[in-house]
Amino acid sequence: MARRRDDLPLDVQQALADAEKMMAADLSRNIHSVGFGKRTLDGQPDLRGHGVIFTVAIKGDRDCIQSMSIPRTLGDGMVSTDVIQAPPAEIELLRESDFLTRFMRDPGGQNRNCHNTPIPGGVEIQPTGQRWVGTLGCKVVRIAKDGSLRHGAITNWHVATGEVGQRMVQHGGSSEWFGEVASSPGIVFGGTNYVDLAVLDIQRTDGPYAPITHTVKPEQLTLGSYSKEISEGGVGTVVARDGRTLGRIIDGRCSQIGATVRVGYGGGKVALFKDQFVCTRQGGEFSASGDSGSMVFEYPAMRPFGLLFAGGTGTTIVSPAEYVIELGRVHSFQ
Known part of the structure; x- marks a missing residue:
């Protein structure tokens, strides 16, 4: 396919x-x-x-x-x-000013709660010192600068700010950070992009994390464990994800491949992305504000499909998992 x-x-x-x-x-x-x-x-x-x-x-x-x-x-x-x-595709960060509105709409939702470490993918995360939240994608094994393999996790560049060393916390600005940005291909405005990605280092053995060697586990909050093998699916593939705002979605579909998309980043900034997936969900939305960073899986095989980063009414833009591997210095999923 x-x-x-x-x-x-x-x-x-x-x-x-x-x-x-x-x-x-x-x-x-x-x-x-x-x-x-x-x-x-x-x-x-x-x-x-x-x-x-x-x-x-x-x-x-x-x-x-x-x-x-x-x-x-x-x-x-x-x-x-x-x-x-x-409507045009936009990044969908959930700003602090939106918190109350979202809470009144849905005061529950375990995807917004704090979790004991190691934490699963698909939950709310936030960069320290910032006023927005997004979603933790999934655990990966990353390639460090010295070539060694280390435990890592992924989310979006625009969720984590993309700055190396930026620390990430769970719900509500928890004082204990679980990871920090190790690398990112960044976003090129005026050029071509293939993935909005930040790779986190999650190896902490100090304080409340001792003696745990990694703070994120290779599981999704409700979808459970996932395969190391990348999906081979394309148009028509059923896809699923866990996310901060809409939670568990298991009936999405990939409706387009090879898409070239203009994505709004706010403040008049627009980035061009090539070779993207467009995912949809009949009778509902596949993503909403705050779901940025969610890992999308072929369902029910739970093979990594792509990384969600933007959307508009009725459509969600997902970068192929191959670009996470190729451009993020990621060795493997899990």
């Missing part, structure tokens, strides 16, 4: 490249993303098959969309296109 852009047939790769050129030429930035996935008809999967999916601004009617001159086919007429109207 095709998973990344290089896995797709050459005519589809060319069609995506042509779509990217249209996206780059769209100075009004009405085209938010292009990717390869299942075409739709009146919001339902279309039996006509797969094609290049353009996601455009939700404002405007079909005449406005047609004025963008999106062709019916690309790649010498061999690849069909489809258009979806949706």
